[in-house]
Amino acid sequence: GESVGLHLPTLSVQEGDNSIINCAYSNSASDYFIWYxxxxxxxxQFIIDIRSNMDKRQGQRVTVLLNKTVKHLSLQIAATQPGDSAVYFCAENNRRGGGSNYKLTFGKGTLLTVNP
Amino acid sequence: DAGVTQSPTHLIKTRGQQVTLRCSPKSGHDTVSWYQQALGQGPQFIFQYYEEEERQRGNFPDRFSGHQFPNYSSELNVNALLLGDSALYLCASSLRGGWNTIYFGEGSWLTVV
Known part of the structure; x- marks a missing residue:
């Protein structure tokens, strides 16, 4: 069945460092991925999304990378701040070309702790 | 512009009782989904409503039912509550079609005792 999993359940970083949160997905039909x-x-809270026709997408201090070959997704947070401390979830979806499927499949999440 | 709003924020029910949770989607959105999030877990999809009809359903029993009103707001009803129904219930909304973003509300915390 469909599943999305995370490699690391917890991540602790120092303020100002860059953070990388990883996610593996198993459904090769997924074509839309979201980080919350x-x-x-x-x-x-929505952070950033990426469609399967893209490899990289950047937002404000965040970048999402998608590697469809190995079914891997990552979220990079630049200059991590204490306010970034939270649980981060990746979610996958198959929009079937923008159709009617709105079921998101979530992993368990990664707890990010930012030390001042 | 209000985001997705849910009520109540917290409630306590007894086993066997019934509960109704409410959701108003983000302005302009017409599709509403409900999720259950147990402590320490990711959200699990319950069902989706569009044009006042259930369009998709996750792996949840018939005790979980819903409704969508003409103004796009929605209700989640759970009958014959079990202790295991204790969770955060999340409402998500989106504008149907394309690659429109799905936004979540703050959730309703349900405790069954």
């Missing part, structure tokens, strides 16, 4: 940030007691 979830702070304690809150709902998932």
């Amino acid at each position: 940030k979830q702070e304690s007691g809150k709902g998932p």
